[in-house]
Amino acid sequence: MRVNRQVRLRARPNGIPQADHFEIIVAPLPEVGDRQFLIRNDYLSVEPAMRGWVSAIANYSTPVGIGEVMRSFSAGTVVASRHPGFAEGDRVMGMFGWQDYAVSDGSNVTRKVMEADLPLSLSLGVLGLNGVTAYFGLLDLGMPRPGDTVVVSTAAGAVGSAVGQIAKLMGCRTVGITGGPVKTALCREAFGYDAAIDYKAGDIAAALREACPRGVDVYFDNTSGAISDAVLAQLAIGARIVICGTASVASWDPPPMGPRVERQILVKRARMSGLLVFDFAHRYEEAVARLAAWVREGRLTYREDIVDGIEHCPAAIAELYRGENLGKRLIRLVHA
Amino acid sequence: MRVNRQVRLRARPNGIPQADHFEIIVAPLPEVGDRQFLIRNDYLSVEPAMRGWVSAIANYSTPVGIGEVMRSFSAGTVVASRHPGFAEGDRVMGMFGWQDYAVSDGSNVTRKVMEADLPLSLSLGVLGLNGVTAYFGLLDLGMPRPGDTVVVSTAAGAVGSAVGQIAKLMGCRTVGITGGPVKTALCREAFGYDAAIDYKAGDIAAALREACPRGVDVYFDNTSGAISDAVLAQLAIGARIVICGTASVASWDPPPMGPRVERQILVKRARMSGLLVFDFAHRYEEAVARLAAWVREGRLTYREDIVDGIEHCPAAIAELYRGENLGKRLIRLVHA
Structure with missing residues (x-):
């Protein structure tokens, strides 16, 4: 039986979130309702903005609640669908959270990843x-x-x-x-x-x-x-x-x-x-198209720093602020 | 014989210039050369920016030198001219300094004051x-x-x-x-x-x-x-x-x-x-035309706080920073 590992916010930090502000919970695999689909996350993103997302002080987004799955951009693959706009095998990037699986109605999808010739991980970095x-x-x-x-x-x-x-x-x-x-x-x-x-x-x-x-x-x-x-x-x-x-x-x-x-x-x-x-969401495709062209031409390069396993999530934000990564820090999920 | 009273910078202030940073000198009336004209200043302006003009630290204009006439906007009347573009009786506003008279070749004229129906003093305030x-x-x-x-x-x-x-x-x-x-x-x-x-x-x-x-x-x-x-x-x-x-x-x-x-x-x-x-010098006339229209229509009002006599100049900047004026502070010159 498949389960869904989730990294949840356990305590609210003042400043940079540390490993002990999070805990990893094993939850049951979510049900897929009508007009919904199931995403298997392949990569979870780690970014500086996450400090703001868990901060209680006025900010540009509602803070992640205590006990909630940590908000994050993730990139994954649709593995089951009851939604007409998303088919099994589609590659998607969006706000799917620090977890193995996410059910979506499409509203938290930032974009379908159409650059089939380029690695999916780029959708969280240089093309993300x-x-x-x-x-x-x-x-x-x-x-x-x-x-x-x-x-x-x-x-x-x-x-x-x-x-x-x-x-x-x-x-x-x-x-x-x-x-x-x-x-x-x-x-x-x-x-x-x-x-x-x-x-x-x-x-x-x-x-x-x-x-x-x-x-x-x-x-x-x-x-x-x-x-x-x-x-x-x-x-x-x-x-x-x-x-x-x-x-x-x-x-x-x-x-x-x-x-x-x-x-x-x-x-x-x-x-x-x-x-x-x-604020530029309505123009993402313009930017991604141009960035992808530069990547293909070899005029725009990037570094990725990928670690395997969801257990790296809790400490990842603090590591980022200590500058320990060399390139875009991603967590790659290893699914059973 | 007419003379030219001048307010000169005597010492360089650090911060807000005070009365004793200036001195009043009586100089001879300047000669009017070819393609020059003589301006009799009627009003001298006092403004917060003057602090920057006498400051030694990096700024957007060369500092006024010690012993030089204090830089200022002034409004006056052409009283003699050997310049084809300026006639006796023309009203002008520009960088004529804190002094009774200034000789100009036109390069320090900000604008000719064409609003004959409005007081000249406005050219240093709401229309300046x-x-x-x-x-x-x-x-x-x-x-x-x-x-x-x-x-x-x-x-x-x-x-x-x-x-x-x-x-x-x-x-x-x-x-x-x-x-x-x-x-x-x-x-x-x-x-x-x-x-x-x-x-x-x-x-x-x-x-x-x-x-x-x-x-x-x-x-x-x-x-x-x-x-x-x-x-x-x-x-x-x-x-x-x-x-x-x-x-x-x-x-x-x-x-x-x-x-x-x-x-x-x-x-x-x-x-x-x-x-x-x-930075907007090329568009002054656009602004002045619109401001003057609003003044004439009674939709834009202003306050002037005019004192008579060049002897008020040295203390005027410090008074401005103490907020003692109620309205645009001008010095009106009383000519012999």
Whole structure:
């Protein structure tokens, strides 16, 4: 008899969720009702935004309830269907949660994965929300022009590495900020950054001055904190700052103090915009089509860091924030 | 024999310039060369931006040099001309400095004042940079939609009062933040704000919650500091923040600390933009024409606070930052 292992939220964290905020429960396989279908999850995603999803403070989504299955993007295969729009064998990506199986009526499906020639796992990374976030954040909010200097924080990450490569495809000079020599090498060698700065190696302001002699035209920010303070001090006139994530800040309750940005925003006539990729849901297919074409042409590369087994889920968010992964962190499920 | 009194910068302030940073010098009347003309200044402007113009730290204009005439907008009359484009009797507004007379080749003229039916002084206020700043800052960066809640800091000031009224003309709900009962009454009664908040009267967060039950869609900010912190905590989804000035911060060297804004910008998908009105120089006439029409129709009102005599210049910037003026502060020159 098949069962459904689920990772449920056990306690609400203040800050980054740790392994003991979750527990793994063995539940019965769900029934498939009329106009429903059963998804077997093949890959579960782990992403920085999950911190926000379990946070009690005001946010852009209802917090996951205590005792509920952890919300996540997952990619899987339809294994049974009573729904006219989904057939057995269809590959789907959506909000199926950290569990083996999910019943769906289609409303939590982000998209059917039609790129049959490419691995399903990409639908959670470079062809998933990470790639789409990079695409719309950089192009629609960052508005890069050829010759612009584009700085990316968490430059080797799933979003950042795509931002850097897309900026390069747009004719920009790209500067990646990341932690440690392995990731800076990855930035230069795999993701084509013109310069890579190791924020753990010392004077980030001096490194930025050297890498951005004409200032920073676009800053794609995944970190906030001291890294952002250094970048904001070196904006060019008319700079665009895209706030995509705040990975370096452990807790926003209350917000930590930092140097006020208003004067720099004013003097540089800069623009700081918050990015939520869900606002672009009506345009996902446009982005995925373009990203997939770049992947097929070998112009957009990616790294995956896949671990096997649902038992890796509880600690996975904290590991992500410690920067332990090299590439998009996915959990691959091993089904009996 | 006519002379030229000039207010010169004597010492460089760190922060808000005080009376003793200036001195008044009596200079000879300047010669009018070929393709030049002589302007008799009738009104000298005083504005918050002057703090930046004398600051040594990086800014959007070259600092006024020690011993130089204080940079200012002035409005005056051409009293002698050897320039084909300017005739005796023309009324002009531009960067003529804090002095009785200025020789010009036309390059420092912002505009000829063609609204012969309206007082010349308006060319330094509601039909000058203040009005134009309000116009482009609100409409182009703030992008108000009918029904939006628009919050304005220094709401009774020369810029703020125009912002509030233009927002009202656009069909918005307007909330002004200002200091003291006289100015809040002015906001409600003269400038038509739906609500006026006295930031000196106590709990600004509670007052904002009451005045903005659906959150803040547009924040036109002239203050920075604690007032902005309170407004930013109550943004609506998709809010636009226009940074026009930072009047409440005495010194930016180094920048003071405040609560980090990144998370709120991200979660609310807000946009914070810096406004420098000079970036809109090619569109001034569009703004002035529309503002003048509103003034003539009685739909846009203004307050002027005019003092007579150049000897009021040295202390005028500090007085402005203490909020002592009620309306646009101008110095009217009394010529011998």
